[in-house]
Amino acid sequence: MAVLGAGPRGAGLLERIVANYDADDTGQLVVHLIDPHPPGAGRIWRDAQSGLLKLNSLAADVTMFTDKTSTIEGPVREGPSLVEWAQLATRGALPGYDLDTEAPQLAAEIRALGPASFPTRRLQSRYLGWFFEQAADAAPEGLTVLVHTAQVTGVTTLENGSQRVELDTGDGLTVDVVVYALGHSGTRVHEGTRTAELSDFAARHELAYVPPSFTADADFSAVRAGEPVIVRGLGLAAVDLLVLLTEGRGGAFVRSPDEGRLTYLPSGREPRILVGSRRGVPYHSKVTSVLQGEPFETRYFTPDIAREVVARHDILDFRAHFWPLLAKEMLHGYYRELFTGHPERVRISWVEFRAELDRFGAQSPELHDAVIAALVDPSDELDIATFDHPLRGATATDVGSVSASLHAYIREDLRRRNRQEHSESQGLFLALLFSYMTFVEFQDAPNWSPASLAGDVRVWWKGFFSYVASGPPGHRLDELLALSEAGVVHFLGGDLRVWEDEETGSFRARGSTLEREVSARALIDAWLPDSDVAHTDNDALRQLLASGEGRERVAVTPEGSLATGVIEVRRADSRIVRADGTAHPRRFAVGPYTSNPFVGAFSRPRTNAVSFRENDAVALSTLRLVGDISRENQDREQHDHAAEHHHRRPVRQALGGLARQS
Known part of the structure; x- marks a missing residue:
């Protein structure tokens, strides 16, 4: 074998x-x-x-x-x-x-x-x-x-x-x-793709372009010290990239003994990193808290429920048939831990709230009202739409304002994902993890809508899972804050769009958050190949x-x-x-x-x-x-051996007869 x-x-x-x-x-x-x-x-x-x-x-x-x-x-x-x-x-x-x-x-x-x-x-x-x-x-x-x-x-x-x-x-x-x-x-880069167009443009104008790749295999040597580089992506590949372009080029992170604040000391060999993405924020940091309430168990999206969904519909549509159940399971995992692990932060029992969760849709106004009535602190509400697009509707006129907003967002994310008093984040993570493991068993069902499979399942759902459950260690986001405060990293916000400027021979970028364009001779698409x-x-x-x-x-x-x-x-x-x-x-x-x-x-x-x-x-x-x-093979060898033995016997007998005759 x-x-x-x-x-x-x-x-x-x-x-x-x-x-x-x-x-x-x-x-x-x-x-x-x-x-x-x-x-x-x-x-x-x-x-x-x-x-x-x-x-x-x-x-x-x-x-x-x-x-x-x-x-x-x-x-x-x-x-x-x-x-x-x-x-x-x-x-x-x-x-x-x-x-x-x-x-x-x-x-x-x-x-x-x-x-x-x-x-x-x-x-x-x-x-x-x-x-x-x-x-x-x-x-x-x-x-x-x-x-x-x-x-x-x-x-x-x-x-x-x-x-x-x-x-x-x-x-x-x-x-x-x-x-x-x-x-x-x-x-491989091939004709008809956006990657091929960007590669061709970079070659014609002697620019640096790094296509989607595995970070450890990529060559970033053409990205020059002190010069701007546009980076698309804020997932794990982008985090690895930032490490290699900063600490990997001789910079150092130092934590002050009194405040515990992390500071970055540049080496001078770093580029000026302009980073944005579709959401405009980094993946949520990995959860390090543990459950302290009731053990997690699935309720709204089990294998039996998923199997029933597949059997009930001639053509499957992720948004219509699966997402309402998945979203509700996420809320179930989050609120179960909040209500049973931190009863001081809620006004009613988990059994009472679960009845409300059973009654209403995951993103319905009725459930929102029930949540607000049940929580001591309204900021503990999990609004999935806002959770998915935290910068939606936000605008700023300069990079500094965008960075300030991102700093506050990242600090809040670290607080909620890495402190035991917010172990409801662990409940959310487990709900999403087990839902993902269940869903993947039905991803190859024969009755998927091709459009939903291509867009919703392979792109959005996979990306959402990674954004929530497969983010970087918390200390990497702490380092990202230090890099931004040191002026090495600058945030461009969400809905980032990149295009080629033939007149200036440079890459240009703009997103919905930042109301101005930026340009650079280097572009890195910081995500893994599809x-x-x-x-x-x-x-x-x-x-x-x-x-x-x-x-x-x-x-x-x-x-x-x-x-x-x-x-x-x-x-x-x-x-x-x-x-x-x-x-x-x-x-x-x-x-x-x-x-x-x-x-x-x-x-x-x-x-x-x-x-x-x-x-x-x-x-x-x-x-x-x-x-x-x-x-x-053994049977064939035995058969061949028997056939050979059977074939040879009359030959020997004939020879013997001839011998006797002579």
Whole structure:
């Protein structure tokens, strides 16, 4: 078997293959894992990147191991979460890992890591590498694990059904089964896109343009010190970018001992960063509080309710059929914690308020009146529309006024997301997280409106979830304030629009918040590349489509069709669907570029993670397939041997007769 990709997904798949392997059923098996980057970490989490870059997940919220909540057919094999791994390493109780051999800075970070810490990507790289080694070392007799440091360029099917995997080293592997576990891939710039137009304009006028990319892979060397650069985006990629252009260029953050105020000391090598986005505000900071009221449970958007919605409508529309339920579940999670965890801040009981929540729509005037009547402080109301667009309707004539508004917004966000007295934010986060995990199971339903799937589901809903639940660590927003106060970062507000000025040979930008234009010779689109397998920069995926051995999923309803940008796989076992609509007999695929549900983050402990379930199902399917192929080969060899034996006997007899005759 060949697993194309040895990053977190490939490593997780290997762990499930090892856990489910039975030599009696499968026979002798060699698993080839192929990746140009270190196994376990892969490209995104490799050690060879800036030590300033971090996860946006708490150390307690990351695990690579199944647990008792995992509804899987194979055996559960529990292991340490990231923070537990660090604690074991600190005590010297981690099998196969010696903390004393680490670089001093990384060793110190591991020793100091707590449940609410945001680890660096380099630390996460160690955890993932250790996990991979443990999975490989656990392989029983009969199962061999081999790692190839190479890039896969393509896979072809041989006459006997075997798969030939070609590598960029010039070598090749002949295997029986292939699993694509390639992780995130980029997108090639191609004609007809806005990215191509901006790239062409930058080339003609000798400007600097950085298209959507993975931050650790991007080249920002053309962005000059002291010169303005327009940055579109205020999500995680933008936060990483700001780190690399400031602290990464020699600047330093200093916290005063008396006030606790953070100050940025520029190095002089930073550009002048002009940043804006659609909302105009950064993603909400990651929540670090914990629930202190009743445990969270879903009420308005459960799997059964979602299944009923899908069955009830011929054509699904996200805004009409799902969003009212999702919004109500968010309010339920938020107010449940506010009423049960902080009863001093409300006027009635949770049971009484829940009855009002049951009666009225999530964004109805009636619910608004009921909320205001029930709260001691009206500012505790969760208005989802304002929450989604906090700058809507705001205008300013200068950058300084916009920045002042943003400073106040960010400080309030930090107060509500990182203090225990506002643990209702944790209730909101959990409601949104579990709703997202439920919804993703129905995202590939066959009756979606293509327009709603393309705009509402793939763009708005995904972006809203990231904005609320997948933001940066709180200290990154504290640093953003310091950068703005130091005059390095300037906010442009919301609805940011960028265009090319041929006359001046520069990029220009303006949003709805700031009533004037800005210009610069550098532009950075600070978001990750969209999933688009038709224009992927991954050779193996391009060859898969070109050969017809795989195809892009197209959503088709009476309203029309939509190319989804992902490889189509069979839901039950992740088998790749070929161009003719049949399931490939020998190839499977898992990850963000496939049509199967993808949550998009590391698995949280005790949440029955989607990736664990898919990995286990694929491991079992591939092992059974390998066993079937092995038995078929044995039967064929026995048949061939018998046929050869049967054919040779009369020849020998004839020769014997001739001998006797002579």
